[in-house]
Amino acid sequence: MSTVVERATRRPLALGRARWIGFETILIREFQRIVRIWPQTIVPSAVTATLYLVIFGSVIGRRIGTMDGFAYMVYIAPGLIMQAVIINSYNNVVSSFYGAKFGRHIEELLVSPLPSWIIVSGYVAGGIMRGAMVGLVVSGVWMFFTRLPVLHPTIIVAAAVLTSVTFSLGGFLNAMFAKSFDQISIIPTFVLTPLIYFGGVFYSINTLPVWARHLSLVDPILYMVSSFRFGFLGVSAVGVWDAFTIMIVAVTVLFLAAILLLDRSSGIRE
Amino acid sequence: MNALSVQELTKTYGNGVQALKGIDLAVEEGDFFALLGPNGAGKTTLIGIVTSLVRKSGGQATIFGYDLDRELEAAKSCIGVVPQEINFNQFESPETIVINQAGFYGIPRPVARVRAQLYLKQLQLWDKRKHASRALSGGMKRRLMIARALMHEPRLLILDEPTAGVDIEVRRSMWEFLREINQRGTTIILTTHYLEEAETLCRNIAIIDHGRIIERDRMSNLLRRLHTETFVLTLRHPLQQAPLLPAYTAKLVDEHTVEVEISMEQNVNDLFARLSELGIEVISMRNKVNRLEEIFIRLVEKGAAA
Numbered sequence: 166m167s168t169v170v171e172r173a174t175r176r177p178l179a180l181g182r183a184r185w186i187g188f189e190t191i192l193i194r195e196f197q198r199i200v201r202i203w204p205q206t207i208v209p210s211a212v213t214a215t216l217y218l219v220i221f222g223s224v225i226g227r228r229i230g231t232m233d234g235f236a237y238m239v240y241i242a243p244g245l246i247m248q249a250v251i252i253n254s255y256n257n258v259v260s261s262f263y264g265a266k267f268g269r270h271i272e273e274l275l276v277s278p279l280p281s282w283i284i285v286s287g288y289v290a291g292g293i294m295r296g297a298m299v300g301l302v303v304s305g306v307w308m309f310f311t312r313l314p315v316l317h318p319t320i321i322v323a324a325a326v327l328t329s330v331t332f333s334l335g336g337f338l339n340a341m342f343a344k345s346f347d348q349i350s351i352i353p354t355f356v357l358t359p360l361i362y363f364g365g366v367f368y369s370i371n372t373l374p375v376w377a378r379h380l381s382l383v384d385p386i387l388y389m390v391s392s393f394r395f396g397f398l399g400v401s402a403v404g405v406w407d408a409f410t411i412m413i414v415a416v417t418v419l420f421l422a423a424i425l426l427l428d429r430s431s432g433i434r435e
Numbered sequence: 436m437n438a439l440s441v442q443e444l445t446k447t448y449g450n451g452v453q454a455l456k457g458i459d460l461a462v463e464e465g466d467f468f469a470l471l472g473p474n475g476a477g478k479t480t481l482i483g484i485v486t487s488l489v490r491k492s493g494g495q496a497t498i499f500g501y502d503l504d505r506e507l508e509a510a511k512s513c514i515g516v517v518p519q520e521i522n523f524n525q526f527e528s529p530e531t532i533v534i535n536q537a538g539f540y541g542i543p544r545p546v547a548r549v550r551a552q553l554y555l556k557q558l559q560l561w562d563k564r565k566h567a568s569r570a571l572s573g574g575m576k577r578r579l580m581i582a583r584a585l586m587h588e589p590r591l592l593i594l595d596e597p598t599a600g601v602d603i604e605v606r607r608s609m610w611e612f613l614r615e616i617n618q619r620g621t622t623i624i625l626t627t628h629y630l631e632e633a634e635t636l637c638r639n640i641a642i643i644d645h646g647r648i649i650e651r652d653r654m655s656n657l658l659r660r661l662h663t664e665t666f667v668l669t670l671r672h673p674l675q676q677a678p679l680l681p682a683y684t685a686k687l688v689d690e691h692t693v694e695v696e697i698s699m700e701q702n703v704n705d706l707f708a709r710l711s712e713l714g715i716e717v718i719s720m721r722n723k724v725n726r727l728e729e730i731f732i733r734l735v736e737k738g739a740a741a
């Protein structure tokens with residue numbers, strides 16, 4: 166008598182399959198969670214997107230005129246989609262993983278043979294899934310009311326996925342360190358929101374004085390939003406390749422940090 | 436082969452509590468093993484280390500020969516654990532919980548569905564499979580954790596007080612169930628505070644106290660070591676003082692109840708002969724405490740005095 170993984174450790178292909186099933190299961194569980202609590206996961210961003218649309222579209226937007234040569238509504242659309250992707254990826258992982266820690270069902274994964282990198286990947290994939298679901302809803306709302314060009318679909322998808330991975334990992338690390346529910350809302354409120362607002366979601370940094378423009382360059386979200394916007398409009402406040410390099414470095418560093426922490430399981434195992 | 440083997444295992448928690456002070460223990464494959472000890476003895480800590488929920492401070496552990504430090508994945512896949520505290524997502528349904536758990540162990544969904552039906556039925560949870568699990572009763576939650584632990588058909592099943600708060604009828608059916616699983620080849624390690632349970636189910640036993648193993652023996656050997664037993668006799672007619680029973684220690688508890696201590700060298704026949712002589716009519720007799728309980732209390736008290 167022997168167990169699946171035990172048998173599989175002697176056969177690399179079978180071990181890969183066992184791990185894949187584990188990864189898939191985490192993703193399925195995240196999907197079940199997103200669907201089960203859809204009023205918390207999907208609805209808020211859809212509502213916010215509609216509100217922005219009303220306010221910028223018919224109240225303020227026309228008075229602002231153009232930004233980098235585009236109607237304001239068109240200019241901010243990619244930024245607002247990206248904002249939804251960032252917030253939802255982050256929130257999905259931080260609340261699901263912290264919830265699992267708090268409710269102790271993280272132990273279901275910790276006693277299982279799944280290695281840390283699979284667990285991290287599973288949660289990140291869940292974050293991407295939620296980011297994509299909400300991102301598509303918000304894009305749908307905006308595309309319905311504006312004429313948004315789509316110049317480089319590959320860049321759009323690549324920027325969205327890398328951003329989503331970055332913030333999913335951010336949410337994961339936040340949840341690892343958090344000791345209370347307060348601590349999972351502090352970072353989104355005091356770090357994420359300012360970074361998003363100063364990251365060129367609502368304006369082009371070209372409209373800023375020089376010192377402020379330089380300061381903006383330390384905000385990683387600027388690179389994400391700019392490259393994402395470049396995919397739609399073909400304009401960017403920063404070099405697109407610089408942006409991708411920064412995102413890839415961020416993803417790599419955060420991923421390694423997450424695995425290391427989970428292996429050492431600071432904040433989870435006694 | 437040993438299902439579990441630990442050497443010089445130690446654990447000091449972050450707050451300085453020394454929960455394990457050098458545990459050596461081996462449990463053979465196929466055994467039904469009782470791990471007993473008073474509250475705070477270190478049972479859950481030991482199980483935590485073996486199931487990698489707690490990091491050890493020192494020592495070694497192997498599961499079916501797989502070293503926990505070097506072959507963690509293979510070692511983990513051999514263990515199914517039923518924890519002391521509820522640790523499933525209370526918003527998920529029993530069916531979802533057990534099927535997902537199988538997935539974490541690499542079991543394909545179609546297989547997991549078949550097993551979910553098998554184990555949820557055996558543990559009488561099939562009717563509740565679609566309910567939110569927070570709506571289950573305490574005993575049902577424990578059974579759900581047993582079903583969950585069996586989904587990947589582990590070679591070693593570790594149960595940390597599985598019958599706490601479970602009613603007598605369900606407890607008996609759980610015993611039956613565990614016995615069956617053990618007979619089919621699964622090694623079982625059980626902690627419990629119901630010593631009657633350990634006595635009925637387990638073949639081998641270890642008693643742990645203050646982070647040390649203070650006793651490790653076959654259950655039958657341990658019970659044989661009990662030199663005296665106390666019986667409680669219920670009398671038909673009231674007595675005013677304890678009956679005169681030379682060679683026995685007798686105590687009148689109330690006018691209808693006498694406690695008599697009998698050593699292994701004596702026998703119960705002589706006691707009854709003497710009682711008949713005195714014209715005392717006994718209508719029932721029982722052990723004062725369960726035999727294992729008596730040994731347990733003595734060992735733990737001795738440990739506390741030392």
Ligand SMILES: Nc1ncnc2c1ncn2[C@@H]1O[C@H](COP(=O)(O)OP(=O)(O)OP(=O)(O)O)[C@@H](O)[C@H]1O
Nearest residue numbers: 435448450452454473474475476477478479480481
């Ligand atoms: N997370 C923790 N942090 C600090 N100390 C702990 C922790 N968990 C347990 N302890 C301490 O370690 C010792 C052993 O606890 P453990 O839970 O292993 O006992 P136990 O034998 O399972 O007891 P019980 O029968 O009550 O379940 C106790 O003194 C306990 O207070």
Ligand SMILES: [Mg+2]
Nearest residue numbers: 478479480519
């Ligand atoms: Mg315990």
